[in-house]
Amino acid sequence: MNVAVWLAVLVSALIQIGMVHWHRELLSQWQVLDTKQRELTQEQTRLLLEYSTLTAYGRIDQLARRQLNMTEPDNTRVLTQ
Amino acid sequence: MNATPRYSKTEPEVTGIARWRFVTVAIVLCLLALTVTGRLAWLHTIEQPFLFTEGEKRTVRVKTESARRGMITDRYGQPLAVSTRVVDVGIHPARVAPSALSELAQVLGRPEAELIRTVAQARLKKRAFIYLERQLQPDIADKVAALKIEGLQLTNGYRRYYPAGEVAAHLVGLVNIDHQGQEGIELSYDQYLQGDAGKRTVVQDRYGNIVKQVAVSSMAKAGKDIALTIDLRLQYLTYRELKAAVDQHSAASGSAVLLDAKTGEVLAMASQPSYNPNNRALLKAENMRNRAIADVIEPGSTIKPFTVAAALDSGRYTPGTVINTAPGYLRVKHKTIRDHRNYGKLDVTGVITKSSNVGVTRLSADLGAETMWQFLTKAGIGQPSGLGFPGETVGQLPYPEQLDALRLATVSYGYGMAVSPLQLAQAYTSFTQGGCRSPVSVVMDAYSPDDCQSVMKPGVAQQMLGILETVTSNKGTGRRARVEGYRVGGKTGTAHKVGRYGYEDARYTAVFAGVAPLTDPEVVLVVVVDDPKGREYYGGEVAAPIFSRIASQALRLRQVIPDDLTELELGQQVAKGL
Numbered sequence: 040m041n042v043a044v045w046l047a048v049l050v051s052a053l054i055q056i057g058m059v060h061w062h063r064e065l066l067s068q069w070q071v072l073d074t075k076q077r078e079l080t081q082e083q084t085r086l087l088l089e090y091s092t093l094t095a096y097g098r099i100d101q102l103a104r105r106q107l108n109m110t111e112p113d114n115t116r117v118l119t120q
Numbered sequence: 121m122n123a124t125p126r127y128s129k130t131e132p133e134v135t136g137i138a139r140w141r142f143v144t145v146a147i148v149l150c151l152l153a154l155t156v157t158g159r160l161a162w163l164h165t166i167e168q169p170f171l172f173t174e175g176e177k178r179t180v181r182v183k184t185e186s187a188r189r190g191m192i193t194d195r196y197g198q199p200l201a202v203s204t205r206v207v208d209v210g211i212h213p214a215r216v217a218p219s220a221l222s223e224l225a226q227v228l229g230r231p232e233a234e235l236i237r238t239v240a241q242a243r244l245k246k247r248a249f250i251y252l253e254r255q256l257q258p259d260i261a262d263k264v265a266a267l268k269i270e271g272l273q274l275t276n277g278y279r280r281y282y283p284a285g286e287v288a289a290h291l292v293g294l295v296n297i298d299h300q301g302q303e304g305i306e307l308s309y310d311q312y313l314q315g316d317a318g319k320r321t322v323v324q325d326r327y328g329n330i331v332k333q334v335a336v337s338s339m340a341k342a343g344k345d346i347a348l349t350i351d352l353r354l355q356y357l358t359y360r361e362l363k364a365a366v367d368q369h370s371a372a373s374g375s376a377v378l379l380d381a382k383t384g385e386v387l388a389m390a391s392q393p394s395y396n397p398n399n400r401a402l403l404k405a406e407n408m409r410n411r412a413i414a415d416v417i418e419p420g421s422t423i424k425p426f427t428v429a430a431a432l433d434s435g436r437y438t439p440g441t442v443i444n445t446a447p448g449y450l451r452v453k454h455k456t457i458r459d460h461r462n463y464g465k466l467d468v469t470g471v472i473t474k475s476s477n478v479g480v481t482r483l484s485a486d487l488g489a490e491t492m493w494q495f496l497t498k499a500g501i502g503q504p505s506g507l508g509f510p511g512e513t514v515g516q517l518p519y520p521e522q523l524d525a526l527r528l529a530t531v532s533y534g535y536g537m538a539v540s541p542l543q544l545a546q547a548y549t550s551f552t553q554g555g556c557r558s559p560v561s562v563v564m565d566a567y568s569p570d571d572c573q574s575v576m577k578p579g580v581a582q583q584m585l586g587i588l589e590t591v592t593s594n595k596g597t598g599r600r601a602r603v604e605g606y607r608v609g610g611k612t613g614t615a616h617k618v619g620r621y622g623y624e625d626a627r628y629t630a631v632f633a634g635v636a637p638l639t640d641p642e643v644v645l646v647v648v649v650d651d652p653k654g655r656e657y658y659g660g661e662v663a664a665p666i667f668s669r670i671a672s673q674a675l676r677l678r679q680v681i682p683d684d685l686t687e688l689e690l691g692q693q694v695a696k697g698l
Binding site: 062063066070077080081084085087088091092094095096097111 | 188198199202203204205258276281283284330332333352353356357360676
């Protein structure tokens with residue numbers, strides 16, 4: 040009887056140690072992933088801002104007019120049904 | 121002589137003295153041991169809770185993580201306000217070694233002497249914590265963290281960027297350095313955008329590395345995104361044209377509101393002067409006014425269509441009913457109401473085409489104050505728009521009891537009342553929505569077709585569009601509002617500005633409110649130019665051309681099929697050489 044109880048205590052102590060270790064491992068893993076997620080979000084935001092700057096209406100308008108010599112079609116060139 | 125051996129025998133007497141010493145030493149040693157044990161027991165029992173909490177204080181930290189603020193976008197997902205991660209660098213002056221500062225100064229790109237002075241001063245003043253640098257880019261912050269300086273504290277935060285800058289500044293608003301909404305959508309939807317900050321209890325070592333996570337009270341929840349009904353392309357061009365016109369006429373200010381004619385959604389809303397929300401250092405309060413919402417104007421003649429619509433809706437008038445406006449003026453109580461000249465007999469349509477004050481005065485006198493008030497109220501004049509914007513004005517419409525004959529007359533042509541440009545635009549959507557006006561909305565998915573305020577009969581709304589078209593005809597006051605290829609209608613307005621001594625003679629507000637295209641209305645646009653200086657000041661001269669420029673580009677961008685083909689076909693024949 041006594042031996043069984045001793046064994047149980049020992050086993051549970053070992054399990055507890057294992058659990059704490061596991062918890063810390065998961066925590067550090069989570070931290071790594073969390074940092075990664077932050078970095079990716081940061082990158083995404085940066086790209087989003089860059090994209091919106093590049094596609095800004097005013098910029099496209101300028102590029103079309105100056106570099107590509109484009110202009111609005113005047114009415115003689117509008118197709119009607 | 122024998123004494124010598126006896127002396128050697130008295131040695132136990134010497135040990136006797138040693139025993140006394142021995143006892144004393146033993147007692148002292150015992151006392152020492154007792155003291156140590158006692159102290160130990162004391163620390164472990166009575167002092168334990170205090171020491172425990174003190175220990176925790178030095179290692180256990182409750183970390184709050186600021187949540188990422190939601191994004192504000194236009195209707196197609198173009199970003200208008202975005203949060204990016206930045207880092208605040210702070211320092212505990214007492215804990216930092218002076219030798220570490222030179223390295224830090226190098227990474228931060230600041231003069232070393234200045235940094236050392238700052239820290240030394242803070243130490244003299246016994247400050248526990250100071251910020252060295254706020255809103256630092258993450259890549260620089262990573263380098264700072266790599267230095268592993270003791271006493272340095274890095275806090276993650278966010279910084280708000282406004283890609284559209286001054287173009288959408290009034291509508292989007294801005295946040296302060298602590299990321300709280302201060303103006304515009306940022307303020308009115310602050311809660312929604314904010315999200316919830318997270319809270320974790322962790323054990324840290326002295327470098328701030330997390331050793332153990334004790335508890336998580338709440339995870340950080342990012343704020344939700346908001347899509348506005350704004351179309352950024354239309355916003356750009358509206359802003360650009362408005363700015364150009366305000367500069368050209370050296371006007372004090374200006375605003376333009378572009379609404380979707382079918383849903384009442386705000387497609388663009390621009391104000392001049394504007395400000396750059398990305399540079400807080402240059403903010404001026406007067407530039408931050410969203411004039412389309414917060415300013416009131418006397419709408420002047422732009423209200424006349426509502427007087428006429430009320431008359432048509434009463435069933436007693438048709439667009440062809442003749443009204444005698446001769447001799448071009450009318451005495452009401454002690455005041456004379458004048459037209460520009462004597463228009464003689466005008467039909468109801470002609471009253472709008474010529475913008476006859478006498479004509480609308482006669483109509484309103486016939487309808488009565490109660491009917492007029494009810495009609496204007498249903499059109500949203502003097503009523504909150506429901507946008508829930510900070511600083512939004514309700515405008516002002518006198519109650520029927522306050523409307524004696526003279527005040528009723530002035531209200532019929534848009535004086536003695538106050539509306540915001542947004543309210544005016546909203547009122548005009550009652551013509552384009554078949555007489556039933558949806559509340560204006562600035563956030564996507566707020567519009568529902570069932571939720572509308574009936575203003576007039578659908579037939580009357582249709583007739584009104586026809587009447588508004590005559591204003592842009594050759595006979596009308598708004599010729600310069602015309603858009604090539606499209607049938608457009610609207611109404612000009614010129615109101616004297618109110619100064620210190622009543623209406624001023626030479627200062628005006630020029631207004632144009634219009635609809636395009638008339639066959640199947642797409643947009644309602646109101647342009648207000650406040651205090652234009654120069655030879656042109658009439659609504660038809662100042663505001664109508666802006667309307668034309670904005671509307672023509674907006675219709676092209678929205679790919680609206682031209683509905684006025686007569687000119688186009690003429691043009692094509694010319695092109696073919698016929």
